[in-house]
Amino acid sequence: MNTYQPLKEALTHYLFFTGKGGVGKTTVASATAIQLADAGQQVMLVSTDPASNLQDVFETNLSNHPKAIPGVPGLFAANFDPVTAAAAYRESVIGPYRGVLPDSALKNMAEQLSGSCTVEIAAFNEFTNFLTDPEVAQRFDTIIFDTAPTGHALRMLQLPAAWDNYLAENSHGASCLGQLAGLGDKKASYQKAVATLNDPDLTTLMIVTRPQSAALLEASRAAEELAAIGMQHQQLIINGTLTDPMDPPSQAIFAQQQNDLQNMPAVLTTLPQAEIPLRPYNVTGLTNLRLVLQAQQPIKVKRLDHQSENYPDLDVIVADLIQTNKKIIFTMGKGGVGKTTVAVQIAQKLAAQHKTVCLATTDPADHLNFFKLNDPVITVRHIDEPQVLAAYQAEVLNTAKQTLGADEVAYIAEDLRSPCTQEIAVFRAFADIVAQADSDVVVIDTAPTGHTLLLLDSTQSYAKEVQRSTGAVPAAIANLLPRLQDASQTEIIMVTLPEATPVYESLRLDADLNRAHMAHTWWVVNQSLGATNTQHPCLQARAQNEGQWLGKVQAISNGHLAVEPWRPDFETALLQI
């Protein structure tokens, strides 16, 4: 297989890096951007992940406006943060009425403009504006989007077509778009966005994966779903292939990678493929980002003695959950850190202690379905977006039909076709899962941080809306925020890897949870290589770095941490793929 070398590829004007959490989207996107800029191009790198790590990569604060990156002439970067975009949008609507309308009216407008729908529309408008801005197109030779993990990114890339269709079919002025004035312009912009995404001469979908079954499976899902909406120009980048196995841990990884690559889903085999070998250093900092895609690599062998400390494993957390009789348990963290694996193991351990467990996921990518789960006391649920949407639409229409005639029901049905309705339906499904009472405990595996932050943001803004709502609010929704804030029944477990980026992302999440007064105590550091005593230079590089990150987690958690060792047989032991 070819090595990935951006300068030798015929790259299109727009590049979208997507893939499962933790596969290295940001690393590959950043390294690509740096190489192109170093070769003299003007390059724009945009993160659309609400939990973006670009600012860690470049060690500089970023906003939603292009910022020149120190040390890389020609490279500009920005973070499109949905919550910031929504705040700017809110201010653009309310600002002109300050001093004109009473304060209580402004407050009422602001609250209405805080729901998940506003956040989604604002973020999405920022994205389409940038994608279709002729000045941006002219100023930069290459425009690179680093997207959120697959489930969330798919939604963003599918939205231009969804809104375009909705506006085309809507006959009563798209009332659900609220104050988004100038719909005529928006429509043209959405159409142009769709055309840009679907033009193979303009746009390439760069699907990043690890040489592992779960990541490859999710890559194939992204490839299929995005090809279905017209993004046909795709390329596969396999990140982190291990070469020269020389001891049992590295031999185990090598065998697993080769096996998984040979059995990759058929749809991926038709795509152009390139690989990035696993490097004997962590890819952080400009020097290493410049190095990672070079054909010539420095030779550096450093032998290390590990002093592996003894940390407790997951059992210590499960014992505490049982002793304190927790009812609602979440796993949260960056993509790829093993949230689902930890959630599954906790569910199984609770079941072994005679608890009935509902194991659920809020991730549209639904990784739970990868797992072998056939314990009768574990009920598995996931939020099937098309299904919850259809159920919500049917519920509203049935209520409407009891009092209204065919014309009015048709009018309401049209509002219900707004892409916004899906946000509401998903949110209600989330509240229902938290409120479930059929099992003793519900264990909820969440989507990667960005998606989860937005869900928590909605929870808080809806809680405000519920207080002043006159409609019949389902109890599940009314009680949602109070439940999540109640430490006697809820525990949010932070899952991370002993590495820089996942730890930084978790630290930010920790601060967000504190601000929201949500209950969380325990941390899990997953896939620790420290205990394996490997001599392979690539694996050693990772192992040697673990200590400092374990120390950071120990400090922030006040010692409430468990460390799970890296398991070479993990996928065969737990997964059914």
Place this chain on the structure above:
Amino acid sequence: MKTVELFEPAMCCATGVCGPSVNPELLMITGAFEAMGKVDGVQATRYNLSNNPDTFSQRADILAAMADDTETNLPITVVDGQIVKQGTYPTLEELGHYTGLVFVPADENKGCCGGSGCC
């Protein structure tokens, strides 16, 4: 010509289906205003704070009635320029009284004018 105007709090959409809960009252109001819109001699219009802040800001009567307690004072119903109800939505009976129309339940008006409409 009867003019009925309804000034409502900020809403995502007129039917309220994109809020955290569905308000049957809003569904009823949506139906009634749709139906009134089809009748000659009645002009029925809804304004809400998030979609039509301009209209609110230009209406001295509405600004005065809102005072600084939007929550208590909206919605406001205006018939031919006179505020007739504030703080709660008008009922179908009241709308009938304002306009001289009769609202009949949806299942009783086959072949008349459809919907929860008015004949």
